[in-house]
Amino acid sequence: MSAAQLAARGRPDVIRRAASIGPLYVFCGVVCLALIVVAVVGPWIAPHDPTRTDVIEVFAGSSPTHLLGTDDTGRDILSRLIVGTRVSLAGPALVVLLSTVLGVAVAVTAAWLGGWVDAALSRVVDILFAFPGLILAVVAVALFGTGFVSPVVALSIAYVPVVARVLRSAAIKERNLPYIAALRVQGASGWSICFKHLVPNLMPLVVAQAAVSFGYAMLDLAAISYLGLGIQPPSPDWGVMVAEGQPSIINGYPQQSLYAGLLVVVAVVAFNLVGERVAQRFETAGAR
Amino acid sequence: MTSPLLEIDRLRVRLPVNGAHRTVLHEVSLSVAAGEAVGLVGESGSGKSMTARAVMRLLPPRAEVSGDIRFAGASVPEMGAADLRRLRADDVAMIFQDPRAHINPVHSIGDFLTESLRLNGKVTRSAATARVVALLKEVGISDAERRLRQHPHELSGGLLQRVMIAAALVAEPRLILADEPTTALDVTTQEEVMAILDELRRDRGLAMLFITHDLELAAAVCDRIGVMYAGSIVEDRDARELHERSGHPYTVGLLGARPDLLGDRAPLVAVPGRPLSAYEVGDGCAFRTRCELAQPRCGDDVPQLREIAGGSVACHFAEQVLDSRKVVLPHD
Numbered sequence: 001m002s003a004a005q006l007a008a009r010g011r012p013d014v015i016r017r018a019a020s021i022g023p024l025y026v027f028c029g030v031v032c033l034a035l036i037v038v039a040v041v042g043p044w045i046a047p048h049d050p051t052r053t054d055v056i057e058v059f060a061g062s063s064p065t066h067l068l069g070t071d072d073t074g075r076d077i078l079s080r081l082i083v084g085t086r087v088s089l090a091g092p093a094l095v096v097l098l099s100t101v102l103g104v105a106v107a108v109t110a111a112w113l114g115g116w117v118d119a120a121l122s123r124v125v126d127i128l129f130a131f132p133g134l135i136l137a138v139v140a141v142a143l144f145g146t147g148f149v150s151p152v153v154a155l156s157i158a159y160v161p162v163v164a165r166v167l168r169s170a171a172i173k174e175r176n177l178p179y180i181a182a183l184r185v186q187g188a189s190g191w192s193i194c195f196k197h198l199v200p201n202l203m204p205l206v207v208a209q210a211a212v213s214f215g216y217a218m219l220d221l222a223a224i225s226y227l228g229l230g231i232q233p234p235s236p237d238w239g240v241m242v243a244e245g246q247p248s249i250i251n252g253y254p255q256q257s258l259y260a261g262l263l264v265v266v267a268v269v270a271f272n273l274v275g276e277r278v279a280q281r282f283e284t285a286g287a288r
Numbered sequence: 289m290t291s292p293l294l295e296i297d298r299l300r301v302r303l304p305v306n307g308a309h310r311t312v313l314h315e316v317s318l319s320v321a322a323g324e325a326v327g328l329v330g331e332s333g334s335g336k337s338m339t340a341r342a343v344m345r346l347l348p349p350r351a352e353v354s355g356d357i358r359f360a361g362a363s364v365p366e367m368g369a370a371d372l373r374r375l376r377a378d379d380v381a382m383i384f385q386d387p388r389a390h391i392n393p394v395h396s397i398g399d400f401l402t403e404s405l406r407l408n409g410k411v412t413r414s415a416a417t418a419r420v421v422a423l424l425k426e427v428g429i430s431d432a433e434r435r436l437r438q439h440p441h442e443l444s445g446g447l448l449q450r451v452m453i454a455a456a457l458v459a460e461p462r463l464i465l466a467d468e469p470t471t472a473l474d475v476t477t478q479e480e481v482m483a484i485l486d487e488l489r490r491d492r493g494l495a496m497l498f499i500t501h502d503l504e505l506a507a508a509v510c511d512r513i514g515v516m517y518a519g520s521i522v523e524d525r526d527a528r529e530l531h532e533r534s535g536h537p538y539t540v541g542l543l544g545a546r547p548d549l550l551g552d553r554a555p556l557v558a559v560p561g562r563p564l565s566a567y568e569v570g571d572g573c574a575f576r577t578r579c580e581l582a583q584p585r586c587g588d589d590v591p592q593l594r595e596i597a598g599g600s601v602a603c604h605f606a607e608q609v610l611d612s613r614k615v616v617l618p619h620d
Contacts, residue, residue: 114349182390185344186404186455187377196403197392 025277031270039085048076050083050236059253069255072248077241077256081263084236089267091152091230092217096210098156099217103163104206108194110164111171122168125161133158133220141229148231151224159213163206170205174198204278211275215268222264238264291361292319293495294343294463298355301335301342309352310567312338314519314574316355317593318497320463325489325496327506327527329542330516331563336499339516340465343497344382345372359463377404381456383485385468387448391440398436401455423454427484446477453485457492464489464496471500482509503542507531515539518574519566525599535601535610537579573603581605 038045047067054074061069068077110121133155140154174180175198183193199206224230225239233240238260245256301313313335320326328336341347343357345364357364359375367375384390391400401423402416411419417436424432427450440448449469456464469485470478486509489496500506506513507527515523515538523536534540541559561578573579576586585604593600597610 178384178386178389179392181346182382182384183392185346185376185382186459187373187375188404188407189373192407197395201392201394 021277025273028270028273028277031266032274035085035089035267035270038082039089042082042085046076046079046082048079050075050080051234052076059248059251061255068259069253071241071245071256072253077259080236080241081238081259084238084241084260087148087231087235088218088222088238088264091148091221092214094152095155095159095217095221096214098153099159099163099213100206100210102156102160104167104199104202106160106164107167107171108198108202110168111175112190112194112198118168121164125164125168128157129161129165131158133216134223137220137224138227138229141224146229146232151221151230155217155220155224159217162213163209166209167202167205170202171198174201204281208275208279208281211271211278213275215272215275218264218271219268291358293322293324293360294318294320294497295358296339296343296355297358299339299342299357300352300354301338301347302352303348304350310565311569312519312566313342314566314569316516316519316521318514318521318524320495320497322462322495323493324512325498325510327510327513328497328499328516329501329503329506329513331501333563333565334516335519335566336501336516337467338519340382340467340497340499343465344376344380377407378459379461380463380465381459381461383449383452383456383464383466383469386472387445387452388440390452391448393440395439396436397438397440397443397451400440401436401451401458404455404459420454420458423457424451426457426488427451427454428480429454444477446473446481449473449477449481450484453481453488457488460492462495464494465499466496467499468501469498470505471502485509503530515542518564518569520574520602521593522575522602523599524593525601529598533597533599533610535596535599535606536575536603537581537605537609538575540609541578575603581608 052075054070057066057070057074058072059070060066060074063069066076066078068081071077071080106121106125110118136158137151137154140150144150180193180197183197221230222237222239222242225237226243228243231237231240233244241260242257242264245254245258245260248254249257296316296318299313299316300311302309302311304310316335316339318326318328318339328339330336338347342353343359343364345367347353353365359379362371362375364372364375395403398417398420401420402413405411405416405419406413420436421432424435429435429447429450435443435447435451443451449472453469466485470482473481482505488494496510498506498510503513503515507530510527513523513525513527513530514521515536517538523530523534523539525534530539531543534543538559541557544557545559559578564574564577566574572587572589573582573591576582579586581603583604589604591602591604593602594606596606601609603609
């Protein structure tokens with residue numbers, strides 16, 4: 001028995017489980033949860049109005065009134081980051097939700113029907129896979145205009161192949177398990193087998209894939225905002241804030257870009273690690 | 289004579305293997321009357337399970353099937369999706385060798401058992417549960433209510449197989465296909481599970497196609513036995529007569545190759561050689577390479593099943609085998 005296991009004995013269940021998952025992943029999980037909470041309650045906990053300008057207090061450093069200082073128009077950076085959490089997380093969340101629903105549908109259809117349906121869907125997925133999400137988003141913005149919706153929809157479509165590829169092979173493996181044959185022999189229809197057995201049994205992998213995609217989607221959306229193609233200022237979005245704070249870096253006031261950029265990095269890393277850990281668990285559980 | 293419940297007529301199955309098609313069933317003809325239990329006995333790979341899977345249309349995609357399978361007069365290979373579903377849901381149930389692999393591990397036993405009822409029978413949840421509880425009691429699971437909340441991994445293999453049997457009976461089918469239902473269990477559990485299955489089957493007057501490699505077991509629970517070798521049925525005979533009047537050298541060999549706990553300790557007689565796969569069989573009798581009686585004629589003339597001494601045997605020398613079994617039972 002290892003030292004960690006020994007230390008874990010006799011402690012309450014929550015702590016023991018946390019110890020078995022690993023402190024890094026627990027920390028990441030806490031960060032993810034905290035971000036989600038902030039996204040929900042942001043407007044109420046922000047110390048200042050995120051859009052209120054103050055010409056006297058431009059580029060203020062950290063102080064008790066402005067913990068992270070102010071930007072070029074005297075807006076409180078901390079408040080803008082807090083309020084911006086919602087839109088910064090909602091974008092990736094929507095991308096993940098849409099791409100997961102579509103990806104699962106494609107993967108399960110291909111795996112279940114097999115044959116030419118599988119071949120056709122797989123080719124489409126391969127073709128789509130060749131387009132980077134950012135390019136697709138830029139094209140979508142060019143066609144449908146800047147804002148929240150078009151980059152999100154474009155990225156959702158761009159993320160479908162990633163989800164579909166991973167889940168298709170898992171769904172084929174699941175579909176070939178004897179219990180599926182047993183269900184068919186009981187006279188269950190394809191629909192009910194897929195919805196009540198196949199998809200639910202794939203859920204751990206779906207969730208893991210979603211968490212990993214979430215990190216990437218956040219990065220992509222931040223990049224799109226940074227390029228000025230997504231959320232438009234003065235709405236406080238992290239990507240927008242990095243872009244807005246850029247000119248001030250040369251003037252010696254890096255705080256806005258720095259804090260916003262850091263927050264993007266922290267959020268992406270946290271969601272990615274949690275996702276990978278869940279995926280790992282799923283794999284070991286599958287190997288049993 | 290009324291037409292049998294299940295009639296397999298010259299069934300031939302070829303499966304795709306590495307691009308080519310391999311024969312797994314040569315020409316299987318078999319019938320099961322309503323309420324009758326028919327055993328299908330043979331070595332691994334002789335095509336027993338494949339026959340059962342063909343009846344349920346569970347063969348791999350791109351399998352080539354010829355011949356006919358009729359259930360209550362309706363041709364199974366020609367059934368449309370709706371009829372096939374009705375056949376699977378209402379008329380024929382299957383019990384598998386490994387219950388653990390054939391039950392969704394994520395669902396509770398209760399969900400597993402009531403699912404088909406709720407899907408096909410349009411029964412309320414509570415009515416379905418009541419019926420399932422009663423069934424579980426019949427298969428010898430006393431604390432049924434507790435079991436319903438448990439998951440497959442919490443049950444032993446024997447219990448799980450009883451759950452499987454209950455699941456097979458839940459839809460009140462007319463025919464049960466039991467594919468080595470006790471092979472994966474301990475010997476003692478085996479006996480219990482088999483006794484339960486046998487009793488419930490008799491009570492309900494269900495027909496059963498019982499697949500096993502255990503000739504003894506088959507003879508105990510079946511009315512009639514078909515012996516399979518390399519994708520063909522070589523002998524089909526009343527179970528009680530098989531011991532005394534087997535007409536195929538392979539059946540005789542199988543009977544000799546089992547230990548006798550009560551009799552004297554005569555050395556076990558193995559059937560010499562290795563079992564042939566169906567695709568390896570060229571012209572002639574599949575068993576000739578292992579047969580003591582083999583003559584040049586067996587090499588190019590495939591023996592057909594023919595009526596002899598109250599059963600059917602596919603051997604040119606069936607009369608000889610029936611006359612004197614010593615010929616093929618060499619005690620050194």
